[in-house]
Amino acid sequence: MRIAISYPPIINEHGQKAMVSQNRNVQFFKKPTYLLPVIHAQAATSVRNSGHTVLWDDGNAQLKSYKDWLNDLVSWKPDVIVFESTTPVMKFYWSTSRQIKELLPSTTIIMTGYHSMRKPEETLEKSPIDVVLRSNNIDFVLKRLVEHMDGNPFWRMSCNIEGLTFRISDSEFRSTGNFVQVEPLDDTPLIDRNLVQWRNYAYENGNFLQTPGTYATSVIRDCMFGKCTFCRYNGPDLTFSMMSVQRSLDEYESLINDCGVKEIFDDSGVWYRGREAREFARGIIERGLHKRNCYFGLNTRFEYLDEETIKLMAEANFRFVLLGFEAADDETLQRLNKGYQMEHVERCLTWMTKYGLHPHLTIMVGYYWQTKEQLELTVNTVRDLMFRGLARTLQVTICTPLDYTPYHQECINNGVLITEDYDDHDMSKLIVKTPLPHEEYYQAIRTIYAISFHPRFLLRQVQFLLNFRKRDWQFLFTYGIRALRRVRQHVFNLTRNSKR
Amino acid sequence: MGINREYSMYSAANDEFIDFLIRDIGDGIVSPRLATCKPGDLVEIGGPYGNFCLPQTLIADDVYIFIATGTGIAPFHSFVKTYPELRYTLFHGVRHKEEMYDRKDYAQESYTVAVSLPEDGSSGLRITETIRTTVLDPRAVYYLCGNRLMITDAISILRDKGVPGGSIFTETFF
Numbered sequence: 024m025r026i027a028i029s030y031p032p033i034i035n036e037h038g039q040k041a042m043v044s045q046n047r048n049v050q051f052f053k054k055p056t057y058l059l060p061v062i063h064a065q066a067a068t069s070v071r072n073s074g075h076t077v078l079w080d081d082g083n084a085q086l087k088s089y090k091d092w093l094n095d096l097v098s099w100k101p102d103v104i105v106f107e108s109t110t111p112v113m114k115f116y117w118s119t120s121r122q123i124k125e126l127l128p129s130t131t132i133i134m135t136g137y138h139s140m141r142k143p144e145e146t147l148e149k150s151p152i153d154v155v156l157r158s159n160n161i162d163f164v165l166k167r168l169v170e171h172m173d174g175n176p177f178w179r180m181s182c183n184i185e186g187l188t189f190r191i192s193d194s195e196f197r198s199t200g201n202f203v204q205v206e207p208l209d210d211t212p213l214i215d216r217n218l219v220q221w222r223n224y225a226y227e228n229g230n231f232l233q234t235p236g237t238y239a240t241s242v243i244r245d246c247m248f249g250k251c252t253f254c255r256y257n258g259p260d261l262t263f264s265m266m267s268v269q270r271s272l273d274e275y276e277s278l279i280n281d282c283g284v285k286e287i288f289d290d291s292g293v294w295y296r297g298r299e300a301r302e303f304a305r306g307i308i309e310r311g312l313h314k315r316n317c318y319f320g321l322n323t324r325f326e327y328l329d330e331e332t333i334k335l336m337a338e339a340n341f342r343f344v345l346l347g348f349e350a351a352d353d354e355t356l357q358r359l360n361k362g363y364q365m366e367h368v369e370r371c372l373t374w375m376t377k378y379g380l381h382p383h384l385t386i387m388v389g390y391y392w393q394t395k396e397q398l399e400l401t402v403n404t405v406r407d408l409m410f411r412g413l414a415r416t417l418q419v420t421i422c423t424p425l426d427y428t429p430y431h432q433e434c435i436n437n438g439v440l441i442t443e444d445y446d447d448h449d450m451s452k453l454i455v456k457t458p459l460p461h462e463e464y465y466q467a468i469r470t471i472y473a474i475s476f477h478p479r480f481l482l483r484q485v486q487f488l489l490n491f492r493k494r495d496w497q498f499l500f501t502y503g504i505r506a507l508r509r510v511r512q513h514v515f516n517l518t519r520n521s522k523r
Numbered sequence: 524m525g526i527n528r529e530y531s532m533y534s535a536a537n538d539e540f541i542d543f544l545i546r547d548i549g550d551g552i553v554s555p556r557l558a559t560c561k562p563g564d565l566v567e568i569g570g571p572y573g574n575f576c577l578p579q580t581l582i583a584d585d586v587y588i589f590i591a592t593g594t595g596i597a598p599f600h601s602f603v604k605t606y607p608e609l610r611y612t613l614f615h616g617v618r619h620k621e622e623m624y625d626r627k628d629y630a631q632e633s634y635t636v637a638v639s640l641p642e643d644g645s646s647g648l649r650i651t652e653t654i655r656t657t658v659l660d661p662r663a664v665y666y667l668c669g670n671r672l673m674i675t676d677a678i679s680i681l682r683d684k685g686v687p688g689g690s691i692f693t694e695t696f697f
Contacts, residue, residue: 185688201688205695207675247697248529250572258574262693265671297551299697326527329552360572363527370525 024173027101028067029080030060032089033115040083041112041449049111050420050450057084059224059238061214061290063107063135066162068215070169077218084223097126103172105156105165108136108146110425111449117150124151131172135161137255141427143188147196153179158186158202159245159261162211206244208266213240213274216282225284230343230383232318232497236286240274242266242299246292248324250360251347253387253422253430256292257360263292268299272306279315286318288343294321300332307339318342318494325363325371337378342494344375348384348414349422351404352397355390359430365404372413379492381415384408386471387422389464391439391455398459402467409474412483415498417475419468423450528553531597531668531694532571535604541568544597544624575668575694577602577609585610586663590677592616592650595669595696596624602666603629614657616650616673651676661685668694 033041039051042058064079071077078099082092096104104123106116120132133154139146143155158164164186172178179189179197186202214221216237225235244264246256256263271289278284295303307313319336320343328336348368349359356363375382386405388398408414424431424440425448434440439456447454453461474480484503487495534542547558560566575598577587589599589611596615603609612633617623618640626634635657639647651673665681667674674693681691 185682201691203678203682203688204691204693205671205675205678207672247695250574262695263697264675264695265697296697298548324527326525329526331552362529362569362572364567364569367525367527 024102024169025076025078025100026067026070026103026105026169027078027080027096027099028063028105029078029096030083030107031092031115031119032082032087033112034089035449042083049109049448054227055083056228056230057081057224058228058290059214059219059221060107061238061241062159062161062244063105064214064219065211065240066105066165067218068212069162069166071215071218072212073166073170075169075173079219081220081223084220093122093126096123100127101130103131103133103169105133105135105161106152108134108139110138110427110431110445111447113138113146113445117146117152120150120152133165133168135165137426143198144196147188147190148194151190153190155188156186157188160186160203160206160264163206164202204262205264208242208244208264209270213270213277216278221282230288230320230345231286232342232381232494232502233285233316235282235284236288237278237282237284239271239278239287239289240266241291242268242271242289242295242303243291243293247296248293248362250362251349252358252360252433253349253424253428254292255426255428257429265295265299268295268302268306272303272310272312275307275312275319276310279312279317284317286320286343288320289322291322293327294323296323296327297332300328301335304332304335304339304341313338313340320344322346326367328371328374330374333374333380334378337380342379342381343383344380345383345385346371348405348417349387350390350393350397351401355393355397358390358392369408369413372408376413379490379494381494381498382413384414384417386417386419388419388467389421389423389453389455389457389461391434391437391457393464394458395463398464398467402470405471406474406477410477410479410483412487415484416502417471419471421450421453421464421468423448423454526553527569529570529572531575532601533597535601537605544594544600546594573694575666575692577606581606581609586660587611588659588663588665589613590616590650590654590665590667590669590673592669592673593618593622594624595694598668598694599666600625600628614650614654616653616669649673651680655680659684659686661687661690663690665691666693667691669696671695671697 035051039053040055041049041051042055067077067079080096108116131153133156134146134152135156139155140157143157146152146155156164167184171182179191183199185199187199189197191197221237225237228236245261247263249256249261249263251257275287278287319341322345325346349361350356351365353365372382424434434455441456442454453464484499530543530545532541533544545554545557548554591599599613613629614635616637620638623636637648637650637653639649641647661684665686667677674695678691
């Protein structure tokens with residue numbers, strides 16, 4: 024069969040492109056970061072390995088216009104097209120699938136992703152899409168589904184693979200029940216980098232200090248904590264799967280030797296911790312990969328990595344550590360089920376900074392309960408951490424309910440969601456009722472981003488140079504210039520609605 | 524020490540004290556420290572978090588099957604102590620017999636153990652083998668807690684036995 028894994032270019036009225044990939048909320052950017060959708064890349068590899076012909080069709084990363092993307096896809100004549108959904112692009116995908124069905128009526132369209140996973144019937148009702156793949160383990164389920172479909176005209180009725188909802192007719196759908204929660208990640212292939220044209224994602228990524236960089240095959244699928252209310256990796260039917268340390272090490276070795284990458288980021292919701300984290304770092308050192316001029320990065324949580332592990336990771340040439348710092352007040356952290364307390368944040372960041380890691384804070388504002396005091400506490404705490412050099416970079420987003428996460432559902436149940444239009448969930452504006460005028464949250468975003476240009480922050484970066492670590496020099500002179508452009512974009516995206 | 528770990532509660536919902544069942548991982552960071560704690564030491568506890576719970580209103584006719592390895596039995600101990608009327612069967616996989624924690628708290632007919640490394644040198648048994656060879660009710664509600672390999676295998680066995688995915692809940696160790 025001919026299978027296209029497709030990401031159409033989605034361009035808004037400002038000429039900005041949507042970044043859509045797993046583990047990322049949709050945001051529109053004029054110069055987007057191109058993120059490799061890791062699980063879909065594994066799915067593409069898996070299906071190709073089963074003998075099917077695969078088109079890796081990321082119109083965004085391939086810099087296509089929508090028209091060119093559509094023409095190319097139609098002329099390729101796929102038997103199956105796979106899309107990935109999230110709330111703010113649902114209407115776009117429903118419309119696109121109608122257009123495709125007119126041009127390719129016999130092509131089967133499969134929708135994946137966290138929005139349609141929660142509302143499969145909605146997508147089947149509002150579009151001609153044929154199948155909603157409800158599992159987060161897209162690689163496993165797609166492979167089984169395609170094998171079942173191949174040469175079987177009755178697949179809609181005969182397929183009993185878990186986690187699928189099929190269109191039987193315009194109004195009749197068939198579900199195969201809940202999906203398998205845990206899959207053995209060691210049984211799914213590592214990403215074929217050539218198949219997914221990895222170089223398209225190797226340079227335009229604001230988090231890479233050196234290029235070419237790449238995303239590793241995630242060692243944890245979804246999140247081992249999985250309890251934060253705003254996160255899509257949360258639900259009674261979701262858990263996490265883990266890949267073995269040695270297999271991941273093999274991939275890192277191959278990426279460095281065969282692709283010559285200079286930075287590898289693992290976008291697992293939360294990377295290894297404890298014994299696995301130490302085994303991985305030791306493995307990097309034993310294989311000599313820490314001396315190959317390649318930095319490593321990960322997502323983690325405050326209080327997940329102890330000092331000994333952090334020290335070992337620093338020896339292994341880890342650099343970029345992305346930490347969710349959703350707020351600075353304990354009430355918000357409790358309401359979000361974050362599971363850490365403010366008093367421990369500083370200790371964790373101190374350890375990381377001490378050994379030369381570069382902590383990156385991801386901050387959110389605009390919770391429907393967030394008071395002026397809570398907002399100011401967050402802004403002031405972030406400023407303090409940045410001025411003291413305990414965090415090196417940051418990003419701020421508006422907490423946007425989406426994909427029917429517990430926070431999204433909570434906003435609906437409490438009547439605080441002020442729109443029913445999915446397009447409004449694109450993180451460009453607040454869409455919940457708040458105790459303060461929305462402008463105050465937008466101003467907080469501007470204030471937080473302005474920290475990066477404050478003389479005290481810059482002076483601290485200069486002081487880091489005295490450690491004579493290459494990464495600190497690169498940070499100031501390479502990353503700094505790039506950051507200027509990106510910060511400008513972020514501020515524009517997140518505050519442009521305040522002028523309306 | 525500023526490091527967090529998540530543990531399931533071992534005690535019943537209305538017990539006077541909160542108990543946890545924690546194995547001392549020799550090369551771990553948190554559990555060896557906990558093992559050296561003395562009465563009076565301060566340990567901070569946050570939470571509770573998560574969804575691995577019984578329904579708030581138990582349905583009298585529901586049958587629950589619990590499958591655990593090692594200290595993964597902790598939440599099931601809490602379930603059983605909290606709801607004495609619970610209709611359940613517990614499958615517990617352990618390496619050694621002494622890991623049959625508080626065996627007396629489970630009804631004789633409700634508890635099945637598989638010992639993978641028996642001290643007497645006899646061939647061991649994995650809990651997944653036990654459930655593979657046991658007749659199980661596909662209409663029961665299944666809760667799995669323990670190491671991820673067990674959970675992966677157990678899910679596959681349960682699906683082969685006709686248990687719908689929506690009736691299987693998991694809590695995986697890492």
